[in-house]
Amino acid sequence: MSSTIHVPGSAVQRPRATARRIWASSRHLVPVVSLLVLIFVLFSVTNPYFLSAGNLTILLTSSTGLWVIAIGMTAVMVSGAVDLSVGALVAFLAILFAKLLDAGVAGGLALVLTILAGALIGGGVNGLLIGRLQLSFLLVTMASLTAFTGFVNLWSETKSIPVSSPVTDTIAFGHVLGVNTSILIMAAVLLVGLFVQKWTYFGRDVYAVGGNAIAARLAGISATRTTVAVFAISGAMAAVAAVVGIGRSSAASPTVDNSVPLQAIACVLLGGASIAGGSGGVGGTALGVLFLSTLGNGLSLSGISSYWQGVVTGVILVGAVLLNRISDRGLSRPFRRANPPSTGAAPDAP
Amino acid sequence: MTTRSRLPQSSKIAATTGLVLLAISACGGSSGSGSGSTSVSGSSTASPSAGSSTVEWTAAPAGYVEAGGVQLPSQYPAPSKNPAAGCKIGYISPTNAIPGIMAEVQGIKNTAEKYGCTVVLKDGQLNPQSQVTGMQSLLSEGVAAIILNPLVVGALAAPIQQANAQKVPVITVDSPASPDGQNVAGTASDILQSRDVTAYAAAKAIADTKPGAKVGLLYPAFPAGNLQYQVERFQYWAQKLGLTVAGRGDVANDTPEAGSQATNALLQKNRDIQAIMAYNDTAAAAAIAAARTLGRDDVVATGINGEQGVVGLVQQGRVLMTWAYDNVRMGEEEGKAAIAASVGDTIPTKVTAPGAIIDQANVASYKPQG
Numbered sequence: 001m002s003s004t005i006h007v008p009g010s011a012v013q014r015p016r017a018t019a020r021r022i023w024a025s026s027r028h029l030v031p032v033v034s035l036l037v038l039i040f041v042l043f044s045v046t047n048p049y050f051l052s053a054g055n056l057t058i059l060l061t062s063s064t065g066l067w068v069i070a071i072g073m074t075a076v077m078v079s080g081a082v083d084l085s086v087g088a089l090v091a092f093l094a095i096l097f098a099k100l101l102d103a104g105v106a107g108g109l110a111l112v113l114t115i116l117a118g119a120l121i122g123g124g125v126n127g128l129l130i131g132r133l134q135l136s137f138l139l140v141t142m143a144s145l146t147a148f149t150g151f152v153n154l155w156s157e158t159k160s161i162p163v164s165s166p167v168t169d170t171i172a173f174g175h176v177l178g179v180n181t182s183i184l185i186m187a188a189v190l191l192v193g194l195f196v197q198k199w200t201y202f203g204r205d206v207y208a209v210g211g212n213a214i215a216a217r218l219a220g221i222s223a224t225r226t227t228v229a230v231f232a233i234s235g236a237m238a239a240v241a242a243v244v245g246i247g248r249s250s251a252a253s254p255t256v257d258n259s260v261p262l263q264a265i266a267c268v269l270l271g272g273a274s275i276a277g278g279s280g281g282v283g284g285t286a287l288g289v290l291f292l293s294t295l296g297n298g299l300s301l302s303g304i305s306s307y308w309q310g311v312v313t314g315v316i317l318v319g320a321v322l323l324n325r326i327s328d329r330g331l332s333r334p335f336r337r338a339n340p341p342s343t344g345a346a347p348d349a350p
Numbered sequence: 351m352t353t354r355s356r357l358p359q360s361s362k363i364a365a366t367t368g369l370v371l372l373a374i375s376a377c378g379g380s381s382g383s384g385s386g387s388t389s390v391s392g393s394s395t396a397s398p399s400a401g402s403s404t405v406e407w408t409a410a411p412a413g414y415v416e417a418g419g420v421q422l423p424s425q426y427p428a429p430s431k432n433p434a435a436g437c438k439i440g441y442i443s444p445t446n447a448i449p450g451i452m453a454e455v456q457g458i459k460n461t462a463e464k465y466g467c468t469v470v471l472k473d474g475q476l477n478p479q480s481q482v483t484g485m486q487s488l489l490s491e492g493v494a495a496i497i498l499n500p501l502v503v504g505a506l507a508a509p510i511q512q513a514n515a516q517k518v519p520v521i522t523v524d525s526p527a528s529p530d531g532q533n534v535a536g537t538a539s540d541i542l543q544s545r546d547v548t549a550y551a552a553a554k555a556i557a558d559t560k561p562g563a564k565v566g567l568l569y570p571a572f573p574a575g576n577l578q579y580q581v582e583r584f585q586y587w588a589q590k591l592g593l594t595v596a597g598r599g600d601v602a603n604d605t606p607e608a609g610s611q612a613t614n615a616l617l618q619k620n621r622d623i624q625a626i627m628a629y630n631d632t633a634a635a636a637a638i639a640a641a642r643t644l645g646r647d648d649v650v651a652t653g654i655n656g657e658q659g660v661v662g663l664v665q666q667g668r669v670l671m672t673w674a675y676d677n678v679r680m681g682e683e684e685g686k687a688a689i690a691a692s693v694g695d696t697i698p699t700k701v702t703a704p705g706a707i708i709d710q711a712n713v714a715s716y717k718p719q720g
Binding site: 052066149157158161164173250252255256297300305306 | 447614638642645
């Protein structure tokens with residue numbers, strides 16, 4: 001009679017442990033993935049136009065701006081803050097880009113300078129005030145939202161600026177190996193985000209600061225530098241979104257879309273992040289953006305009144321966040337307060 | 351161990367670079383904006399092939415018959431007497447941060463200065479409550495008349511009554527937008543932004559370029575009664591001029607993304623649509639972007655407002671035309687109406703603001719006001 005001897009770390013146990021690790025790190029994505037698959041199947045079955053190549057391309061390209069901004073917002077939210085000024089910064093940087101082109105700066109250089117400016121403004125204004133002076137991120141980013149909006153109106157005289165540049169045209173409508181450039185930008189931003197999040201010390205620092213800033217400081221992590229850096233990333237992403245937006249509309253608009261930061265926050269939360277910081281990740285955020293974009297696209301194609309679209313989107317968002325909560329804490333106690341507070345260990349943290 | 355990092359050295363470099371950036375962009379100077387020539391002339395429908403026509407401002411393009419057969423004047427009579435010295439004219443904007451508003455305010459100031467008055471501007475901040483507060487504030491400041499560009503007319507019923515009680519005349523802008531609609535109770539006059547005229551001009555531009563084409567309409571599915579009326583008139587004039595209205599796309603909010611999404615839905619369901627009639631230039635540009643992404647370079651659009659941002663698309667022929675408002679002149683007429691009503695003159699209850707068709711033929715000579 002043979003018997004099996006349990007040997008920890010044996011070849012039989014290792015795949016199970018790996019599977020458990022993968023499940024633990026991606027469990028928070030189950031609600032958003034499930035909902036995404038559900039609506040995708042639903043719209044595919046009910047609408048003959050949904051799966052057409054043209055529609056799927058539009059679905060992705062029209063969400064490029066939100067995608068890029070939401071990935072920047074992920075860094076900010078994982079660090080435990082929120083950037084409410086990002087919509088105004090997009091408008092400001094769009095005007096800056098157009099003015100640089102007007103000044104005779106080449107399109108490529110103008111793009112680089114605009115991204116640099118976004119990083120400098122985001123990090124230098126919001127980042128320093130919040131990270132260095134320890135001011136409330138809500139107050140600071142609301143104040144900078146107001147200030148950027150005023151500055152945009154002053155600078156642009158509330159006039160949009162026509163932009164005709166091969167760079168913006170290529171970004172919005174160009175193709176590389178048959179793939180739309182906007183989609184490639186989305187992929188590149190996601191991959192870089194994943195790399196920074198998983199494989200760099202900075203990525204770990206962001207989770208540490210968001211999870212417990214005091215513990216992070218005690219561990220020798222500079223919370224100030226990390227905060228400045230995440231707001232710089234958010235600013236740089238705002239610049240990319242600004243240029244993408246210019247490409248699609250052939251003009252730099254001074255109009256500030258105040259719904260942008262809220263949509264980005266919704267996507268980050270849908271992706272499994274906590275409003276308290278220390279959790280979430282760019283992978284989840286990307287799924288959140290895909291979910292919101294697919295929902296909007298499908299409802300629009302289905303001919304549902306936009307008033308109802310708003311209602312349906314709101315209800316589904318609440319449902320998604322609730323599912324997240326249930327997935328996180330179990331069906332029996334989804335509303336119980338987390339105790340003790342999160343240590344900051346992100347489900348998909350490195 | 352607590353780590354308190356000093357301000358990084360790189361911050362100083364960053365600040366310097368930022369200043370250099372701003373300096374470079376500031377050197378670009380004007381982006382081509384400025385006041386356009388505003389001489390009002392007869393009707394104009396420039397030929398799209400001419401290429402060098404000039405912009406002509408008109409209240410009614412050739413061939414246009416106003417809704418309900420109503421013939422409206424395009425200007426107010428000059429005030430019969432001067433107002434009291436140091437009089438103040440109040441203006442409440444929907445928000446100061448939209449193109450054209452400051453040009454309109456400049457027009458009001460032009461007239462006010464001519465009659466020894468000053469203008470008090472209140473920013474509505476896209477908030478009906480701010481407009482109510484603005485009205486009350488203007489009344490407490492003792493203005494002689496109020497020009498009101500309302501967000502939600504119903505929300506202003508009480509302050510309008512209050513103005514009536516203080517014998518302060520109220521002039522509305524584009525509320526209601528219809529030439530045959532009844533003016534808001536308690537208001538002296540309404541200056542229309544020629545929504546019906548613009549709808550005619552847009553439909554005619556498409557009918558001339560693509561006779562019998564199938565068109566899609568972009569509808570503002572957000573609170574903007576005048577723009578919704580605009581789309582109703584698009585439908586009317588499109589059918590009247592032999593076009594087929596294939597469908598309507600609801601634009602959830604006034605952003606390029608929402609315009610793009612609505613256009614996509616329209617073009618997916620109606621693949622033979624050849625033109626999109628948009629309620630403003632932002633929506634027109636979004637429609638073109640969506641069509642281009644779908645590989646539909648043949649789809650054209652029409653816009654409204656004559657915004658600087660759409661000029662390039664008009665030059666390329668992707669946007670067939672936009673209707674530009676002469677905002678300075680409209681403001682001057684509003685100023686005349688306000689002063690005339692404040693001195694007790696009887697003024698027309700409705701006046702149509704002039705505008706101009708901007709197309710490929712005359713866009714080179716067009717200078718947007720905002």
